[in-house]
Amino acid sequence: MKSIVQGRPAASRGRSGLRSPVAYLLILPAILIFLVFTIGPTVFTFIVSTFKWNWLNPDQNKFVGVANYQMLVDGSQDPPFAATLLTSGYFVVAMVVGGTAISLALAMLLRKAGRINVAARTAVFLAHVTPLVATSIVWVWIFNPRFGLANLVMSWFGIPNIDWLGNSRFAMPAVIIYSLWHEIGFTTVIFLGGLTTISTELAEAARLDGCNAWQEFWNVTFPQLRPVVIFVIVVSSVASLQAFTQFFMMTGGGPGFDTATLGFQLYQQAFVFRKTGYAAALAVVLFGITVALSILQLRTTRSLGRNA
Amino acid sequence: MSPTTGTQTNAQAIRSGRLTRPLRIAGGRTWRTPGNPHGRVGRLxxxxxxxxxxxxxxxxxLWMLITSVASDADVFTFPPKLWPAWDFSNYAKAWGKSPWLTYFGNTVLIAGSVVLLVLITSLLAGFAFALMRFRGKGVLFLLVMSAMMVPQTVLLIPNFIIAQKLGWYDTYLIQIVPWGASVFGIFLLRQFFLTLPKELFEAAEMDGAGPFRMLFSVAAPLAAPSLVLVALNSFMGSWNAFVWPYIMTKSDAVRPIEVGLQAFYGTEGTDWTGLCAAVSFTTLPIIALFLFLQKYFVTGVYGTQGSVRG
Incomplete structure (x- = not known):
């Protein structure tokens, strides 16, 4: 504040206003919050994962080295870690492949301006802004085995009532349908943004050359959109890997452990079964996968910046 | 004969400026060739x-709204009745069964405080990282960015322990302070400040302005649109949050609306008319907010593209 009072001398010292220790004061609140509640706890998770952690009495915490990680590998836990990974893989692959394909198709369909398209975009994005707890409840009702809307649709095709969320074959597809409904608005908007940056002249030229719509999309539009596609794939892998609330609300990880994904298992092992050390080992694995994907994301974002 | 070859020829032609005119025919209608479905049928x-x-x-x-005004007789039939009995008493029934006002108040208090904190921390840190020069800036910025890589579920276990050590378990504080800084916010503000012309600050410096005055009288007012984005992003995140407040609290007095809704679902799990009424009156405010501020929501998505999600 001195420089304001003194005026001239401050200016003569050159860029003193912006080269000032005040900078540390400005970043302090943010850095402090991240250190205490994000970065510190992440390190702490690694420590907890090497302990047999006693929930009620921390004095009885016992260092066990890599024993919790051994439990991951030897499959001694219920459900075995490999099964959890497979369940997560099922969900992530379905969300990434289905979400990317559908939202790209919707973006292509709704890319032109106009009242109807704008209204349809609003409807698609509206699903994304609804709270997961709230709309999960609505979809549990839609998937109701006796009175649900989903079974009404099935009955039109002559299919008898399905116990969607209680049947090990249909529970995961049902959660995936809900999650696609919820997430597609976000990725569609990203694709719509990507489409505005690509050249329409090339597409018109392709048409002039006699390309049909599919050839035009596959050979002209898609290659230009590739960085956006990669970005969407990475973002939706990270998001679906961490999905929790819809599983908590719709299936509780069941039936059995059929929908117990990595994120859900982490919660269940830590806060229901109270196996904190083992859950921390799961958290370390989840963290590792997320870091790998985030690094991929940073790279693609950088290439996005170059192209867009 | 592959279409790609033809395209590239045309593309080169376009770049050289030769083909730009013939692409459109008189009257401004788009050129169409046989086999191109963008014709009459496509237009319908x-x-x-x-x-x-x-x-x-x-x-x-729509189904949520319809069920919320259906009678129990409408609901427990198959095939389901698509036209309801317009029984609005479900709302009163659901409203009377839980402390909804407390939940709403808590959510507004928590989300409001988070937004305020995030705006302050993002503005300060975004300014420093964009425009100021200090030792360790690169490392510290990397530290901030690395925070985005940590999934929320990973943080649950250690923060649950930290919350108890701090005596913050089952309080507003544990729902507010940890979310008071946002990587998205800092990144977005930094990006914005980087686009401002250097002369702006050089002029202020010539006048002898210190960093605080530059920040609050020059930079902050210009950043208003970015600040709206950051505020909206934090507000939505805070309103929709579930697992964190669910784990970190236990009493209705401090619990937010989504946790309250989950508890209501737990006790009234088969009362579908009442449940849909509760889902409606807890979700319609968010839907209304979205419809009013749609433009910002969409810009927010593009904002995340440049940095991180959430």
């Missing part, structure tokens, strides 16, 4: 498909 099909997609995505929300 596209709006029909757009309407169908829009309706498909709205059906769950």
């Amino acid at each position: 099909l596209q709006p029909a498909a757009a309407v169908a997609v829009g309706l498909l995505f709205l059906i769950p929300i």
Whole structure:
């Protein structure tokens, strides 16, 4: 504040206003919050994962080295870690492949301006802004085995009532349908943004050359959109890997452990079964996968910046 | 004969400026060739498909509203009745069964405080990282960015322990302070400040302005649109948060609306008319907010593209 009072001398010292220790004061609140509640706890998770952690009495915490990680590998836990990974893989692959394909198709369909398209975009994005707890409840009702809307649709095709969320074959597809409904608005908007940056002249030229719509999309539009596609794939892998609330609300990880994904298992092992050390080992694995994907994301974002 | 070859020829032609005119024929109508479905049929099909997609995505929300005004007799039949009895008493019934006002108040208090903190921390840190020079800036910025890589579920276990050590378990504080800084916010503000012309600050410096005055009287007012984005992003995140407040609290007095809704679902799990009424009155405020501020929501998505999600 001195420089304001003194005026001239401050200016003569050159860029003193912006080269000032005040900078540390400005970043302090943010850095402090991240250190205490994000970065510190992440390190702490690694420590907890090497302990047999006693929930009620921390004095009885016992260092066990890599024993919790051994439990991951030897499959001694219920459900075995490999099964959890497979369940997560099922969900992530379905969300990434289905979400990317559908939202790209919707973006292509709704890319032109106009009242109807704008209204349809609003409807698609509206699903994304609804709270997961709230709309999960609505979809549990839609998937109701006796009175649900989903079974009404099935009955039109002559299919008898399905116990969607209680049947090990249909529970995961049902959660995936809900999650696609919820997430597609976000990725569609990203694709719509990507489409505005690509050249329409090339597409018109392709048409002039006699390309049909599919050839035009596959050979002209898609290659230009590739960085956006990669970005969407990475973002939706990270998001679906961490999905929790819809599983908590719709299936509780069941039936059995059929929908117990990595994120859900982490919660269940830590806060229901109270196996904190083992859950921390799961958290370390989840963290590792997320870091790998985030690094991929940073790279693609950088290439996005170059192209867009 | 592959279409790609033809395209590239044309593309080169376009770049050289030769083909720009013949691409459109007189009257401004787009050139169409045989085999191109963007013709008459396409012009009718596209709006029909757009309407169908829009309706498909709205059906769950419409179904929630319909069930919320259905009678119990309407609900427990198959096939389900698509036209309800318009029984609005479900709302009163659901409203009377839980401390909804407390939940709403808590959510507004928590989300409001988070937004305020995030705006302050993002503005300060975004300014420093964009425009100021200090030792360790690169490392510290990397530290901030690395925070985005940590999934929330990973943080649950250690923060649950930290919350108890601090005596913050089952308080507002544990729901507010940890979310008071946002990587998205800092990144977005930094990006914005980087776009401002250097002369702006050089002029202020010549006048002898210190960093605080530059920040609050020059930079902050210009950043208003970015600040709206950051505020909206934090507000939505805070309103929709579930697992964190669910784990970190236990009493209704401090619990937010989504946790309250989950508890209501737990106790009233088969009262579908009452449940849909509760889902409606807890979700319609968010839907209304979205419809009013749609423009910002969409810009927010593009904002995340440049940095991180959430």
